[in-house]
Amino acid sequence: MTSTIDVVTEKATTHRKSGSTIALIVIAMAQLMIVLDGTIVNIATPHILTSLHFTQSSVQWVVTSYALAFGSLLLLGGRLGDLFGRRRMFVLGIAVFAIASLIGGIAPTGGLLLAARAIQGAGAALASPAALALINTTFEAGRERNRAMAVYAAMSGAGAAIGMILGGVLTEADWRWTFFINVPIGLAVAILAPRVLVESESGDGRLDVAGAVTGTAGLFGIVYGLSHAGQQGSSWGDLQTLLPLIGGLVVLALFVVVESRASHPLLPLRILSDRTRGVSLLSMLLIGAGMMAMFFFLGLFVQQVLGYSPVKTGFAFLPFSAGVVAAAGLASNLAGRVDPRWLSGFGGLLATTAMVGFAHLSTDSSYALHLLPWIVVMGFGMGFLFIPLTLTATAGVRRDDSGAAASALNTAQQIGGAVGIAALTTVFTHFATQKGTELAAAGKAAIAQAAASGHTPTHGQLAQASHHAALQVQTFGSTHAFWYAAGMMLFATVLVLGLLNVRHTQLAAEEAAVVVA
Known part of the structure; x- marks a missing residue:
């Protein structure tokens, strides 16, 4: 009898582990698809510009429209998952994302492509917070959940680099494949998800309409203003930058007032008032800012200064993805034995050191x-940062708040990326302009001196000097941007080392309590 029970128990355990593995693959594929779509189109942008007759200024909206919809709708997406079931919202979001990708791939006009990108962002805003929340409901607290978090964090961290690789490879065939690639993956995830993921219980509350409107509008204004500032370089005084930013901040202040009085708030303020989560979210915002700046400026440096092709540029970032995956595995194994402040602090020091290294290019x-x-x-560094901060940002929340906590984490990353690109583009433009002015003056003086001595430079010599000056300008602006990004990373490191005082034993106990509750 005992042996029969043991066999049945062993089979049940094997079946559960097999189901958990498939569930993890489904969540990981969805998260990877959502994250890499933020960068996969970047390399295809020049081809989209000529194919659909965009202008140099308007083609940026192919990237920005996705970020706008994604960033501004995340809080609403997380709350919808809490109310109507996270698996249901996950499947709906992935299906919307896949259909919008198909529309974007076949779009005959720029307007339809921009609309498809916005719908992609909306689908991602539904699916992404649900994916993170589903980890808490699908995997048991402890080693199993830490492993799932490691895979999720690896996909989040490596997605941008993988997106650059895929973008380069697919663009070589046809830029439309950067959209078509999502369709079979998205449909497979949408079909498998109901079979392997556990549905959460629907919430008892109702949708906070006032919170949804003010939260979405406020985030939209901030992301739009920051995106515009990033595109326009140092023009922070431009009305198209200032008005959305100021308006967004005012509306977000109204959002806080609305949420403090709502019976069923979109983002319960208790999530933000907790010290552990507050520090985790602020640190993730700063880390997102630094990481996106690295991809942006290093991508320019590799292509413009080193002369790499789009495909070669994508593969140049492959070691970053490998590092994230390896470190995420190590961090997940250590999470049950080492306090999160030391893991994330170590990761922050590595990331800061890397930024200082880039600043010496x-x-x-x-x-x-x-x-x-x-x-x-x-x-x-990113692998050691993502794991503990993802755990601390989502641990200890009430079961009916897990979607809101997950959306707050994703929102911090998205807003951080927008802040990083906008703020550091301003730094880049300032120092690049300064270097350009300095080199132009030196060049004029050199030409005048050569002419006075009877040695007028040839057209080829002038072109070569101009090209070298352009490389110097690019490098000077980029390295100064990396110095500021290093400051962001260092500030995040100081925050987690100084204020993230939750212990790993306490974290495990809180997670277990949430599962029991």
Whole structure:
């Protein structure tokens, strides 16, 4: 009898583990698809510009429209999952994302493509917070959940780099494949999800309409203003930057007032008032800002200064993805034995060191000696940051708040990325302009001196000097942006080391309590 029970128990355990593995693959594929879509289209942008007759200024909206919809609708997406079932919202979001990808791939006009990108962002805003929340309901607290969090964090961290690789490869065939690739993956995830993921109980409350309107409008204004500032360089005084930013901040202040009085708030303020989650969210915002800035400016440096093709540029970031995956695995194994402040603090120091390494690049730098080591260090830093901060940002919340907590974490990352690109583009533009002015004056003086001595430079010599000056300007602006990004990473590191005082034993106890509740 005992042996029969043991066999049945062993089979049940094996079946559960097999089901958990498939569930993890489904969640990981969805998260990877959502994250990489933020960068996969970047490399295809020049081809989209000529194919659909965009202008240089308007083609940026192919990227921005996705970020706008995604960032501004995340809080609403998380709350809808709490109210109507996270698996249901996950499947709906992925289906919307896949259909919008198909529309974007076949779009004959720029207007239809922009609409498809916005709908993609809306689908991602439904699916992404639900994916993170489903980890808490599908996997048991402890080693199993830590492993799932490691995979989720690896997909979040590596997605941008993988997106650049795929973007380069697919664009070589046809830019439309950067959209078509999502369709079979999305449909497979939508079909498998109801079979392997556990549905959460529907919430008892009702939708906070006032909170949804003010929260979405406020985030939209901030993301729009920051995106516009990033596109316009240093023009922070531009009305198209100032008015959305100020309006967004005012509406978000109104959102806080609305949420403090709502019986069923979109974002319960108790989520933000908890010290552990507050520090985690602020740190994740700063980390998101630094990481997106790394991809943006390092991508420009690799292509413009080193002369890499789009495909080669994408593969240049592959070691970053490998570093994130490796470090995420290590961090998940250590999470049950080491306090999160030490894991994330170590990761922050690695990321800060990598940024300082990037800040020492020059026009004579090589990939193997001057970029590759710091790209690997940055990947390891991100892996050690994402795991503990994802755990601390979502642990200890009430079961009916897990979707809201997950959406708050995703929102911090998205807003952080927008802040990083906008703020550091301003830094880049300031120092690039300064260097350009300095080199132009030096060039004029050199030409005048040569002419006075009877040695007028040839057209080829002038072109070569101009090209070298452009590389110096690009490098000077980028390295100063990396110094500021290093400051962001260092500030996040100081925050987690100084204020993230939750212990790993306490974290495990809180997670277990949430499961029992």
